[in-house]
Amino acid sequence: MKERQSWRDVRDQIQARLLNGTYAMGDRLPRDEDIAAELGCARSTVQRAMQDLADAGRIDRRRKGGTQVKHSPVTRATFDIPLIRAEVEAKGARYAYRLLSRDLGLPPPTVAASMELPTTAQALHVRALHLADTRPYVLEDRWINPETVPEILSVDLAAISANEWLVRNRPYSRFDLAFCALRAGPEEADLLQIPVGEALFVTDRTTWLGAASITLVRQIAVPGYRIATRS
Amino acid sequence: MKERQSWRDVRDQIQARLLNGTYAMGDRLPRDEDIAAELGCARSTVQRAMQDLADAGRIDRRRKGGTQVKHSPVTRATFDIPLIRAEVEAKGARYAYRLLSRDLGLPPPTVAASMELPTTAQALHVRALHLADTRPYVLEDRWINPETVPEILSVDLAAISANEWLVRNRPYSRFDLAFCALRAGPEEADLLQIPVGEALFVTDRTTWLGAASITLVRQIAVPGYRIATRS
DNA sequence: ATTATTAATATGTCGCTACATAATATTGTC
DNA sequence: GACAATATTATGTAGCGACATATTAATAAT
Incomplete structure (x- = not known):
């Protein structure tokens, strides 16, 4: 078993839950601190993972408001357009x-x-x-x-x-x-x-x-x- | 004068230098620690700023290799495609x-x-x-x-x-x-x-x-x- | 019951230490 | 001179404490 969970490990676990319906569209996620306790890592590790998921358009984050799975899913696509x-x-x-x-x-x-x-x-x-x-x-x-x-x-x-x-x-x-x-x-x-x-x-x-x-x-x-x- | 530089402040200053040619295409940037000292903030603040610029496709980051302004600029465009x-x-x-x-x-x-x-x-x-x-x-x-x-x-x-x-x-x-x-x-x-x-x-x-x-x-x-x- | 005010809270951030690691530079060997 | 081994280094990361702040909940006043 791994010594420490990396932020990518945490992100992947959250994403798995998004995919399998544990966290469904519109759902509110547990507090970062609770997830950290559950997964055995620091809150800052959870936050780094959540930042990535938010950047990917999967979740919405708000101070005090908590974390919510996006209601209206979009495909967030990034293109690199060269010269x-x-x-x-x-x-x-x-x-x-x-x-x-x-x-x-x-x-x-x-x-x-x-x-x-x-x-x-x-x-x-x-x-x-x-x-x-x-x-x-x-x-x-x-x-x-x-x-x-x-x-x-x-x-x-x-x-x-x-x-x-x-x-x-x-x-x-x-x-x-x-x-x-x-x-x-x-x-x-x-x-x-x-x-x-x-x-x-x-x-x-x-x-x-x-x-x-x-x-x-x-x-x-x-x-x-x-x-x-x-x- | 601001008490503390935020990571967005730092990012904006680096971006200004990218725009005005202080850091030109292909250039190697100073070490994170040196930029931190210059701008009066922590190395982790500089790193957070650099993460954003790297995500935007402006710079390349490598352990030991340092930070380089991208040679071949691309326009990195993100689209949110709804249902x-x-x-x-x-x-x-x-x-x-x-x-x-x-x-x-x-x-x-x-x-x-x-x-x-x-x-x-x-x-x-x-x-x-x-x-x-x-x-x-x-x-x-x-x-x-x-x-x-x-x-x-x-x-x-x-x-x-x-x-x-x-x-x-x-x-x-x-x-x-x-x-x-x-x-x-x-x-x-x-x-x-x-x-x-x-x-x-x-x-x-x-x-x-x-x-x-x-x-x-x-x-x-x-x-x-x-x-x-x-x- | 409604509105305003205040308190609480969950995330966001800064800085720091310590350690990890990918990459580069230096040194040693042939 | 070429290659291997080792050392160094600049970024990456985990965790922690302290504080900031946007938001929500509770309370007070009307």
């Missing part, structure tokens, strides 16, 4: 980047709203293509807030993708991300060299530095693109 | 479920492989439609491993969706999840009541209980479906 260049190179393909257009102008109202820009504020509009072994891979449509990154105005975006420059020079503190599907119209079809009407996987991402938006980008991947949870 | 019923009801719509078909049979080789089933093993094949305000919302195609959940064979899947039954009666210990886009063929178009050729958002999920697969499901959402990170 497109890293993704392409990880496939064993050669990465290339092509700037399609770059101009300073008023973003559409929906973009301005998402980036929390004043309606009169200009942003840098950059459209580009990422290629894998000379074939189009991801088409990107991006708006960059020059208030947050004024230096971007003097970057040669023909030589380096905006994303790579931003990651290197102006990392974000938080981001919003969404996925959806898009039917390829004539423009997407032309740029990605695919038939009109194909189903395309879309990633919309807005990054922030504190309360200020940095960039809003829509990335449209070629047909067949697939993103999976990290394992 | 379809909860999602529909959260939209203020009325949820309904319709069983389309149910039979026990040999799954296709790709499904058997993904579920790590022997090639001769049968699985329960269930196809169903989830509706929002009587309109099709999500079409699902599911295989269930009767070895892992023999009880499923006696469940009336016309009355309750397989997913809801499984979540209630046989929760999983881990899962694999992937997203992609699909062009609507005649079957999807017919069942979802949309034109052929629409772009559809697809969620593929396999759940596991230990080493045994529970279910593999493909969920195809109506055009316009969008999933976003939790905020």
Whole structure:
């Protein structure tokens, strides 16, 4: 028998009880101190285990309120989304980047709203293509807030993708991300060299530095693109 | 001036240094003990802060090896994917479920492989439609491993969706999840009541209980479906 | 019976000690 | 110089005490 219970041992035992119905949805769990006594470990060990389960979305924790099994279960999935260049190179393909257009102008109202820009504020509009072994891979449509990154105005975006420059020079503190599907119209079809009407996987991402938006980008991947949870 | 630094204070200071380039990609950070001395707190406080940054994918931690800023930055995004019923009801719509078909049979080789089933093993094949305000919302195609959940064979899947039954009666210990886009063929178009050729958002999920697969499901959402990170 | 106030409580956190362990550096041997 | 063995080290962890705090329960006042 083990000398001491590790926090992972404790977590696994709690999880087993969640799985076998000992603790059912909505149930209140025993106090940390009681679980510690039962399992023969310290309260801090139980707390570390519970932190992990809470981070995984299985339980809710409240001071004085105690621990409760979540009522409405969700699947909490984590994705690691790499730089497109890293993704392409990880496939064993050669990465290339092509700037399609770059101009300073008023973003559409929906973009301005998402980036929390004043309606009169200009942003840098950059459209580009990422290629894998000379074939189009991801088409990107991006708006960059020059208030947050004024230096971007003097970057040669023909030589380096905006994303790579931003990651290197102006990392974000938080981001919003969404996925959806898009039917390829004539423009997407032309740029990605695919038939009109194909189903395309879309990633919309807005990054922030504190309360200020940095960039809003829509990335449209070629047909067949697939993103999976990290394992 | 604050009496004591909290672990969140410490984390925010480290993150600020990650953002402003004090600690650049690939850099090795000072030892936890040195950071603790500098910031006037305990080593365990620094460790708690670092745990958070590591969980967020910003740094790599190794015993003796020290702490390093990740070389290849990724966007680590977490999604909470609710039960379809909860999602529909959260939209203020009325949820309904319709069983389309149910039979026990040999799954296709790709499904058997993904579920790590022997090639001769049968699985329960269930196809169903989830509706929002009587309109099709999500079409699902599911295989269930009767070895892992023999009880499923006696469940009336016309009355309750397989997913809801499984979540209630046989929760999983881990899962694999992937997203992609699909062009609507005649079957999807017919069942979802949309034109052929629409772009559809697809969620593929396999759940596991230990080493045994529970279910593999493909969920195809109506055009316009969008999933976003939790905020 | 209702509302306000106060008390109690279960989790959250900080710091500390001691020990564990994975990884790296140094030393010894051939 | 290469390899093995050993030492060192920076992070990881268990436990403990003390205190903080958000929440719930009990009590007091009306």
